[in-house]
Amino acid sequence: MRLLVLSLVGMLVYGCGSSKGLVSADKAPVAVAIDLINVKDDKVMVEVNPGAFTAERVSFYIPKTVPGTYSADNYGKYVEGFRALDYNGKELPVSKIDDNTWGISNGKALDKVVYYVNDTYDTEEETNDPVFSPSGTNILAGENFMLNLHGFVGYFGDLKEVPYELKISKPAKLVATTSMTKKPDGQTDTTSDTFVAERYFEVIDNPILYAEPNIESFKINDITVTLSVYSPNGTYTASSLRDPMEKMMAAQKAFLGDIDGTQKYNIMLYLSTMEPNDATGFGALEHHTSTVVVLPEAMTKERLEQAMVDVVSHEFFHIVTPLNVHSEEVQYFDFNDPKMSQHLWMYEGTTEYFANLFQIQQGLIDEDEFYQRIMDKISNAKSYDDTMSFTEMSKNILSEPYEENYANVYEKGALINMALDITLRELSNGERGVLWLMKELSKKYGNNTPFDDDKLINEIVKMTYPEVQAFFDAHVIGNTPIDYNLYFNKVGLTTAKEKEQSGYFLNGEVPFIDVDQANDNAVFVRKGIELNSFLTDLGAQGGDVIKSINGTAINLETIRPIIGQSFGWTPETEINVILQRGEEEIAVSKAVGAPTLNVEAIIPEENISERQSQLREAWLKG
Numbered sequence: 001m002r003l004l005v006l007s008l009v010g011m012l013v014y015g016c017g018s019s020k021g022l023v024s025a026d027k028a029p030v031a032v033a034i035d036l037i038n039v040k041d042d043k044v045m046v047e048v049n050p051g052a053f054t055a056e057r058v059s060f061y062i063p064k065t066v067p068g069t070y071s072a073d074n075y076g077k078y079v080e081g082f083r084a085l086d087y088n089g090k091e092l093p094v095s096k097i098d099d100n101t102w103g104i105s106n107g108k109a110l111d112k113v114v115y116y117v118n119d120t121y122d123t124e125e126e127t128n129d130p131v132f133s134p135s136g137t138n139i140l141a142g143e144n145f146m147l148n149l150h151g152f153v154g155y156f157g158d159l160k161e162v163p164y165e166l167k168i169s170k171p172a173k174l175v176a177t178t179s180m181t182k183k184p185d186g187q188t189d190t191t192s193d194t195f196v197a198e199r200y201f202e203v204i205d206n207p208i209l210y211a212e213p214n215i216e217s218f219k220i221n222d223i224t225v226t227l228s229v230y231s232p233n234g235t236y237t238a239s240s241l242r243d244p245m246e247k248m249m250a251a252q253k254a255f256l257g258d259i260d261g262t263q264k265y266n267i268m269l270y271l272s273t274m275e276p277n278d279a280t281g282f283g284a285l286e287h288h289t290s291t292v293v294v295l296p297e298a299m300t301k302e303r304l305e306q307a308m309v310d311v312v313s314h315e316f317f318h319i320v321t322p323l324n325v326h327s328e329e330v331q332y333f334d335f336n337d338p339k340m341s342q343h344l345w346m347y348e349g350t351t352e353y354f355a356n357l358f359q360i361q362q363g364l365i366d367e368d369e370f371y372q373r374i375m376d377k378i379s380n381a382k383s384y385d386d387t388m389s390f391t392e393m394s395k396n397i398l399s400e401p402y403e404e405n406y407a408n409v410y411e412k413g414a415l416i417n418m419a420l421d422i423t424l425r426e427l428s429n430g431e432r433g434v435l436w437l438m439k440e441l442s443k444k445y446g447n448n449t450p451f452d453d454d455k456l457i458n459e460i461v462k463m464t465y466p467e468v469q470a471f472f473d474a475h476v477i478g479n480t481p482i483d484y485n486l487y488f489n490k491v492g493l494t495t496a497k498e499k500e501q502s503g504y505f506l507n508g509e510v511p512f513i514d515v516d517q518a519n520d521n522a523v524f525v526r527k528g529i530e531l532n533s534f535l536t537d538l539g540a541q542g543g544d545v546i547k548s549i550n551g552t553a554i555n556l557e558t559i560r561p562i563i564g565q566s567f568g569w570t571p572e573t574e575i576n577v578i579l580q581r582g583e584e585e586i587a588v589s590k591a592v593g594a595p596t597l598n599v600e601a602i603i604p605e606e607n608i609s610e611r612q613s614q615l616r617e618a619w620l621k622g
Contacts, residue, residue, distance in 0.1 A: 029163035029196070032153050032203075036170040036210065037191065039141040042122065043080065049112040050156050058107035060084075062154040063204065063335040064100045066135045068285050070340070070397045070406055073131045075151045076100030078123075082115040100336055117152050122277045125557050128517060133281035133294040138270070142171050144230050145210040146270055148285075148292065149203050150335070160200040168193045168208075175213050177228035179266045179289040180206035204335075205287045209268040216242040220249045224264045231271045235297050236304065241269070244305045245312065251362035252316055255354070255435070255622070259320055259442060266290035267312055271297035274564035276557070284311040288323060291315035296564040303567055309364070314355040322347045324442040331450035340398065341453050342391035345476050349413025350434060353421070356414065357435075361622045370620070371493070371602035372500060374418060376508050377411045378484055379599060383510060384408035387479040390416065407509070415484065416476060420468070422487045422619060427465045430618030437464065491616035492608030498601035502532045504566040505559075507597055513546065513559070521556035525579075534595035538577055538588045547578040547585065566592075 031049040038045070048060075062076035076099045084092040084102075086109040095103040104110055120136035130136075138146035153166070165183070170176070172190040180202070183194040197203045211230040216238040218225055227245055229238045245267065266289065272279040274296055284293040293315075295307055322330050329341040341347070360370040384405045390413070396402040421434040440463055445451050451459065457477070461469045474480040488494060505513055512531055516522045525535060527542030546554045549562055571594045579586040605612075 029165040030156075030159070030200075032164060032166045034147075034152060034166065034168045036145050036168060036174075038169075039139060040116070042139055042141070043116040043118055044139055044145075044152065045114065045116055046152055047112055047114045048154065048156075050110075050159065053107040053110055053156075055107045055157075056105070058104050058110060059097070059157050060102045060104065060113055060154050061156075061336050062100045063150045065335060065338045065398070066148075066150050066285075067204065067333055067335070068287075069132055069135050070344075071132070071403075072398055073135070074099040075120075075131075076154075078118040078120060078137070078151060080116045080118065082113065084113050085111050087111045119146075120151065121146075121279050124280050125276060125560075130281065132283070132285070133270075133272070133279035134283055134285035134292045136279070136281070138279070143174075143211070144232070144270075145170070145174070145208075146230075146268075146292070147208040147210065149207060153203055155200045155335075162199065164197040164200060164203050166195045166197070166203070168195070170210055173212055174210040175215075176208050176210055177215060177226060177266055177268055178206050178208040179264055179287070180208065207268065207287065207290065207292050209270070209292070214238050218242065218246045220246070220253050222263055223249075223253070225249055225267065226265070227267045227269065229269045229271070231297055232273055233297060236271060236301075240301070241305065241308060244309060248309045248313055248364065249316065251364055252313055252358055255358035255362055256317075256320070257439075259324070259439060262289045262319060264289055265316065267293065269293045269295070269308070271295060272564075273297055274561040280560050284315050286315040286318040288319075296567060298564045299567040309359075310355065313358065314351055317351045317354045317358075318347075320354070320438050320442065321350055324447055325438065325445050326450055327453040327456065328450040329453055331448075338398070340395050342394045343453065343456060344394040344397065344409045345390045345413050345416050346456075348409040349415075350417050350438060352410045352414040353417035353434065357421075360620050367620065374415070375495070375600055375602050377415055380508060380510050381408060381411040381415060384412065386412070386481045389479050390476045410509075412482075415482065419475070419482055419484070419487045420471060422490055422615070423468065423471055424464060425615050425618050426490055427467060430614055432464070433619065433622070435622070488602060489605075490612065491619055492605050492612035493602050493616070494605050495600050496603050497598060498603075499596045500599050500601070502534075502595045502597040504532075504534050504569065504592060504595050505563050507532065515556045516545075517556075523554050523556065523559045530598060532595040532597045534592060537590065537593060538579070539586060540579055541581065543581070544586075545580040547580050548576075550576050 028051040030051070033047040035045045062079055064074055065072055082094060082102055084094050084104045086092055092109060093105050097103050119139040120131040121133065121138045124130040124133065135148055137148050137151040138144055169192050176193050180195045180197060183196050197206070209228055209230065211228070214229045214231065214237055216227045227238045227242060229236055229241065268290065270279065270293065272294060274280065279294045282295050284291050291312060293308065293311055295304060299307065327341040327343060329339045356370065356373050359365045360367065388405055393402045393405055397406055417434050424432050424434065424437065437460065457472045475482050485495060505511060512526055512529070512535055513523055514526050516524055523546045525531065525540045525542055525544045525546070531540065548554055552558050552562070569592050571591060573592045574589070575592050576589045579588070
């Protein structure tokens with residue numbers, strides 16, 4: 001998963017465990033019907049027919065935890081009117097065991113279950129812990145359906161390894177974008193699609209975007225890439241975004257070399273209006289052969305293109321880990337009682353590091369931009385507990401205090417890999433780095449051979465150098481903060497203060513503002529951080545409450561669309577702001593300007609040694 005503004009909340013996971021316990025009397029596929037035509041009160045009807053059971057009592061589950069998010073989202077909460085029917089259409093007794101589980105007492109008589117599903121986008125503003133939009137669902141009758149299928153389709157007991165067949169009734173004008181296999185039956189019906197999957201994991205691993213056609217496809221070596229865009233106001237088309245996506249993915253394939261993970265890849269881009277009941281969590285969620293991306297439609301083309309490069313490259317690099325390299329906890333993932341792996345430093349950290357490293361190695365960004373990104377991550381990582389063991393955090397990520405530090409996997413997780421990369425380059429005289437390591441791990445393990453979670457680091461040390469053990473013991477298993485200047489010095493770099501551009505309300509993914517939930521969701525300027533020029537020119541100070549902007553009273557709900565609009569502001573855009581400082585109200589009217597921030601910057605040292613120069617060249621150019 002890759003996260004952007006407004007959502008500081010993964011890892012691709014698999015469900016390859018064997019079936020046991022609950023038994024179906026036949027080998028017929030689980031038949032699922034989803035009705036996208038007769039939408040009732042913004043709800044979609046789902047029917048699941050599992051075939052005959054031999055057990056008296058069976059259980060039906062909707063996933064509690066979505067593979068890739070490391071959060072308990074309880075998708076069963078969005079299910080209503082659950083009914084179990086026998087072969088005569090009569091209702092069987094059903095007990096609701098928890099948010100995600102239903103028990104049916106007369107399993108031998110069970111024909112099918114039927115229920116309605118609400119979407120999650122409608123509820124994001126109603127809860128303090130919303131479902132992350134790229135893993136959520138949208139129901140907009142006749143216009144758009146974002147089917148992250150873990151929110152629609154459940155499973156019976158341990159029957160996750162049997163085939164599934166999904167028949168989806170849909171409006172004729174909407175087309176499906178998905179990596180799921182379409183049933184080869186020569187169907188010409190424009191109001192239904194039938195998809196097949198070998199097991200339940202394939203169902204939830206293949207989201208489907210239904211929208212009017214706005215699609216482009218292109219080839220990267222032997223990979224067919226499809227880009228599908230839902231832009232409700234027609235602001236963007238797939239053709240307008242094709243060139244940067246094609247250039248970026250070609251560079252990724254060149255960076256990876258002989259690592260192959262798929263022959264098809266689907267990018268489903270949902271652009272949010274930021275209006276009430278629309279998505280507000282921006283970023284992406286990875287799958288084996290696709291990704292769902294959610295971003296604001298109000299972004300300028302330049303910002304949207306860069307955001308797409310950053311988030312899609314992150315998701316695509318997941319074909320390395322955990323697609324090829326993953327632990328048993330990942331391979332045999334339990335959707336309703338998950339056991340977490342301790343290696344988020346790799347699943348998300350390595351992936352995020354590669355998403356930046358490939359851009360400098362393939363010439364998509366220059367050295368200054370790469371250094372700025374690294375420095376941003378150092379700054380962002382300061383928002384989290386720098387003494388927390390990364391392996392301990394990973395294993396316990398679903399509980400506090402570890403959960404609130406999750407987003408650090410994209411900051412310090414990437415920095416761990418940077419330091420490890422420089423260490424490996426130094427010990428190998430520039431010949432080996434983290435990409436080499438991941439290729440070796442891919443050869444040793446691969447898609448269907450998980451590693452023992454407790455033994456991975458020992459295996460890495462055996463593949464590399466004894467000194468690597470000390471690095472892991474101190475900075476990954478242990479709680480010693482990393483001295484980044486130590487690693488910068490090895491490649492002839494140092495740090496100094498400079499000005500850099502920021503957003504108006506956020507610096508990358510780090511906000512300058514926060515919300516006081518105990519005070520009617522009032523929005524205030526954060527204390528204890530350096531503010532950008534936009535806020536300081538307004539005369540804002542840490543702790544000031546933002547009462548209104550351009551006449552709109554500000555709270556959590558109203559600030560979101562304004563942040564979305566700010567992506568399209570120019571320096572000449574006029575703004576009227578009222579701040580409250582204690583009992584005093586301060587009114588300010590001015591042009592927003594081009595916001596800058598005084599930050600630490602990475603700069604090359606003068607008079608570096610030949611060895612420092614060679615290591616830097618090996619690190620940045622591969």
